Structures are given as structure tokens and as C-alpha cells.
Amino acid sequence: MKSFMNGLKEMLSGIWGFIRKLWRHPKGRIGLIIVILLVVCALFAPWIAPYDPYDVTQRAQKGLSPSFQHLLGTTITTGQDIFSMLIYGTRVSLTIGVVTGVSLAFLGALMGICAGYIGGFADTLIMRIVDVLLVIPTLPLTIVLTNLFGRSYLMIILIFTLFGWTGLARVIRSLVLVLKNANYVKAAELAGASRWHIMMKHILPGTSHLLIMSTALTSAGIMVAEAGLSFLGLGDPTAISWGKMLAEAQSGGALLFGHWWWIIAPGIGIFLAVFSFMRIGLVMEEVFNPKMKQSSNIYKLFKNLNNTYIEEVFSSMSEAQILGVGGEQS
């Protein structure tokens, strides 16, 4: 228990360190400010939103243009206040994005470290699973599974997690393959430390910066994926989300009647959320890896996290990181 508390303390101070580094970086500061704004919106939605977005009984208020009463107008079909819907939509996007991002990081790290460090049969097995998951199209698979197991958000998070870890696991694995030969790992092995101990105490810290970076980027990717799923009408049917707002705008005649604000509003919501998380991820890349500055390989990681071979992209990067890690440890 005590060691757990200590670990928690270490983690918190680590996160605090990240936030401070981010704040000092001009680009990171923009991302951080937007994220904080979004979090405030999500937490205090009932107090910020001027109307009840679930209220579909306002027949007199249908299809209003933006005004001071309704900042972004109301929907044509049911007269819901679009600005309030936008604020409530933050909750879904952020929750799904961050929860999936964090759990993906855990699963990806576990799989990548097992494959890289233990090697042998575990490696073969995990890489075979990765190869299989890579060829199955992600969106159709998600749709089939939500069809089978229901569309609650918990289910969607679970499906995204179980099928999205492959890209990260590959990257972590190739990094671990290099870390494995570091002197401090060899020393621990000679001293008779158990495999589990080495994996947790020596290998995991070496990958932590990559994990935190990828959490920010996968969160952004998952937000886009969730918006797409909700847009197809396959998200949680009870909640208000930005993707669903776009779908309602399309089917409710926003295009036909020229209500462009009804389409732009959720789009800007998605853009801000994804943009800020990406910004944070990119700045972390620059902070950890000054050699890679400006050449943003990370775009590729972000674009293709679910269905690609990233090893090649990252081979140069991991070498650069090893230098940094080795310096810290010795």
C-alpha cells in the first residue's frame, strides 16, 4: 500500500512537471488553455449552458437564427438551444477521448513491453495478434461489435481500447528492444532482479514519455473516431455528442435551409478538442526529443495509429530517445 502511495505521488509530481513544461512552451500554452476551457465546460455544463439542451418541447422556438437569447440559434426539428448542446457535447468527447487514451496507453505499454522484453513465444503471439488486427477494417469492426453488444459508452470505450492498441504496442516494442541492451538493465539482470521487477522498474520508465505523448495523440484520434461513430447514428442514443449534432443537422435540413451555424458549431467543438490534444502531444515530442523538432513524424503516428506499420517511422526516433534516457539514468 505504502509503495503504491509513493508511486502515485511520483506520478502526480511527474504530471505536474509536464504541465509546467507545457506552460513554458508557447505552442503548448495554447493547447493547455483550450483543454482547461473544455474541461471547465464539461464539468460545469449545467451552470454554463443557458438552456436545457435535452428540452425538446420548445415548439415556438424552432429554427431560430443566432441572437442574444440563443447564441447559436435553435434546431429546426425540435427547437433545442444549439449553444447549450455544444457545451454538453464536450462531456462525451472529453470523457471518451481521455478514458480511451489512458487505457490504450496501459494496454499498449503492457503488450509492447511483454513482446519486446520477454520475447520468444509472447513476442510471436502478440505480433501475430497485431498483424491480424491490422488487416481488419476498424470502423466496420466497431460497428459490428456495437451491434452485437449494445451501444453504451462503456462498450464503445472497451471496443476502442481492445482494438486500438496495436500501433502503440509496435512502437513501444521497438523502443524496448533497444532499451533491453542498456547497461542498467543488464546490471539489474545480473543482480538477479525478477523479470516483472525489471519490466516495471527499469523498462516502463524508459517508455513513459512516449506513453504520455501517445495518450494525448490517441485521445485526439479517438475523439474523431467517436464523432464519426455518433455521426453514423451508432453512438450512445441517449447522450448529446458533437457527432450526433452534425448528423441531426444534416438530417434536420440545416443544409437545405441555409443554417450554416448548426453545422459549424459542432465542427468547431471537434476541431478545438482534437487540435488542443494534438498540440500538447506535438509539444511533448519537441520537449522530449529536440532532435526531431519541426520534422513531425508524429503526424504519421496520429494519422495511422490504428492501421499501420510505424516501426520504420520510429526507428530513428527511438535511437534519439535512447540517448536521452541513458543520460538520465547514469
Added chain:
Amino acid sequence: MQKGYVFKRILYAIFIFFIVMTLNFFIPRIGVTDPAERYYPPQGNMSEIEYDIIKQVTREQYGFDVSTFQQYLNYVEKLSRFDLGTSFKSGSPKVSDLIAQRLPWTLVLSVTNLIICLSIGISLGSIAAWKRGRWQDTALLNASTISTALPGFFIALILSFYLGFELELFPAYTNPNMISQFDWSFEAIKVVIANAALPIISMSIGGIISYAQGTRNSVIAVTNEDFILTARSKGLSQRQVLYKHTLRNAMLPIVTSIGMSISGLIGGAVIIEQIFNWNGMGTLFLEANSTNDYPLMMGVMLFMSSFAIVANLVTELCYSLLDPRVTVGERR
């Protein structure tokens, strides 16, 4: 390239296909003891006896009245004849026929999109790398930051609003008669081009920018290599260095990403097809999903996955042909 390597890769692809096929067989069977319950879920107003009869009929119709292992063998045997089963649609058409019907229409969109992305993206990327640090480069960097944060379907909605409804340049929804009345006449082809314009533009914006960014990074990485310095010091002209040494080597990572794009050619545009009401594989899959048409859904999934397996295999073989540095046989 050694024959052994090719043979090994092909065997491995077949192995992956086998696993995907098996998963495909078992996914609809998860969570139910009797697959007939999945194919025909109980309705509210049905008595137990009625439902038992319906289940019995369903079992006989879809061959569920034998053991699961025998069902699996039958499934494999049918697949070897390219028989993916029959859909629930009226007239129970064959799944393979439905796929054959829709496939060309998806390929029209995705292949055109890929060609546009490659040609424009690679040229823009080379320009940005050439003018490194100047405004062209900065513009590309900003564009790629923005376009990665904007989902493709949002761009599609905006385009359909502005170009389709406001300016009325292109039809905002595909005319459903387009496909049934298609007859290779000049008029029909013109209609297809007009209808395909918006989906293709909205798909290609993101693709162009990401290819441009990829090309730029890869060209710059190659420029820093030693052999470029060697080429320069040999006294080759700027042009020769660019075409013969830089671009050729910079193409390698791009080949990989082309491979990825090819494996996503069929399943990559589900949402775009839905927005523009384009009757391709994506809409076929969504129709199957909304009617719980499991044979059709799993058939489409298996087809998409097998396509991706073949595309990956071809990419890997091409890569080992192109890149002299890949040590064949010891890649993992």
C-alpha cells in the same frame, strides 16, 4: 529478391487470412448458444412455440442444424467456392453478387482519390521540402495541423453545404438512379463525374495534405544523408542530385504509405459514402447493419480484410524490391 522470402510472406498472408476467416465465423456466434437466435431475434408478440418453429426453420435454412465444427467446415468449403452465403434482403440475393455490384462504385471514388492525393500531394511535398523554411513550407505545416484536427466528414458536410446547396455547382446527393441506369454512354459518364466530384474532393483534401507532409519529411531526411553529400561532391548538377538520388530514396516511406492507402481503398470511405448517399461498399455495410443482416455484414468484413491482406503482401514485396537496405529474411 530470394524466392524463399516471397514464399514465406505468401504463406504468412494465408495464415493471417485463416485467422481472420475463423474470427469472422465466430463473431456472430458470440454470446448466443444458438446462432438462429442471432439471425432471427425473438419478437415481442411471439409465443414460445411459435419462436421454436421459427428457430427450427432458420436453422435448416442457414445450415445451423449440424454441430458447430461441421458448420465451420461447411463455411470453409463454401468460401473456397467464393460463396459468402445469402443476404436477408428480399429475394435473398447472394452476398458475393451484392459485393460485386457495389465494389466498382466504391473503387471509382477511392482510386480516383488515391491518384489525386498521390500526384498533387507528392508534388506539393517536394516543393515544400525544396523551399524549406520559406512560406510554402510553413503553409503546408499549418494546413496539416488544421486538416488532421478536422474530421473528413465535417469537411464533406461543409462542401456539400457550400458547393452543393449554395452555389449548386455539383449535386449534393447522389441520384439513386445513377447506378441502375448506367450504360457507358457519354451522358451517363458525365452524370457519374458530376456526382462523384464532391465525395472525391472532400476525401482528397486530407489525403493530399498528409501525403505532402510525408513527402516533405522524407525528402528532408534523405537530404541529410551522406550519399547526397557524396553525389554533390562528385559535381553532379542540382537537378541530377534531386531526381536521381534524393527523390528516388525519398519514395521508400511513401511506398509504405501508399500500401496503407491501398489496403483502405474499400473500407475507407464509409462515412463519406453515407453523407453523399453514394451506393458503394460502405453504404452496403451500413444497410446490412441497420437490418441486422449478419451474412452480408460478415461477408463485407471478410472481403475488406482479405483485400487488405493482399495489399499488405504486395506492398511488402514491392518494398523489398525497391530498398536495397532491407535485409531480406531477417526483418523482425
